[in-house]
Amino acid sequence: MPTQSVLVRDPSLLARALQQYLSLLKKYPIITKSVTSGILSALGNLLSQVLEYQKNVKENSPKKKISILGPVHFAIYGLFITGPVSHYFYHLLEVLLPTTVPYCLIKRLLLERLIFAPAFLLLFYVVMNALEGKTLADVQNKLKTSYWPAMKMNWKVWTPFQFININYVPVQFRVLFANMVALFWYAYLASVRK
Secondary structure (H helix, E strand, O other): OOOOOOOOOOHHHHHHHHHHHHHHHHHOHHHHHHHHHHHHHHHHHHHHHHHHHHHHHHOOOOOOOOOOHHHHHHHHHHHHHHHHHHHHHHHHHHHHOOOOOOOHHHHHHHHHHHHHHHHHHHHHHHHHHHHOOOOHHHHHHHHHHHHHHHHHHHHHHHHHHHHHHHHHOOHHHHHHHHHHHHHHHHHHHHHHHO
8 A cells, every 4th residue: 555755744743843842832931932033043144145145146246155154143142142031021021011001002012112122132233243253343333334224124124013922922922923023134134234
């Protein structure tokens, strides 16, 4: 009797993977969110490099080789900063602004957009430049030239996603939701940092 091999399309494989992820998320929430953040951050940087390479090919510009250090730096940032910091921030939002607070939807968004996001972006610039071995003068120069444009783009891109995330996504899935959006956001950040 012939058998079919449909490993990739087997819904039970996807169901088992999701079940395993949910189990790890329940048992080890911070580690699971941190590892997921590290992987997706690295993929975002890799995506940025691939897109830049393809753009250069089309324009007959000099082709910069794809660097393994970029994804490694982004993985480190996602693992040690994005995962744990986001986990605690989203839980803190629930404590500070529970759904019983009047106008909690707007208050959560304002807190995230006006306080957390600027501080988190600043932390991103400082940590990434440190991982790249840059000097303090390099960091200051990078902040002067690209922090404000990146912050404005952050507000434009992230605001609708964060409104949905902090108000409608269950707290245990907020880091994952943000990481999925961040896959493309980190691709953008990597391109403006160059």
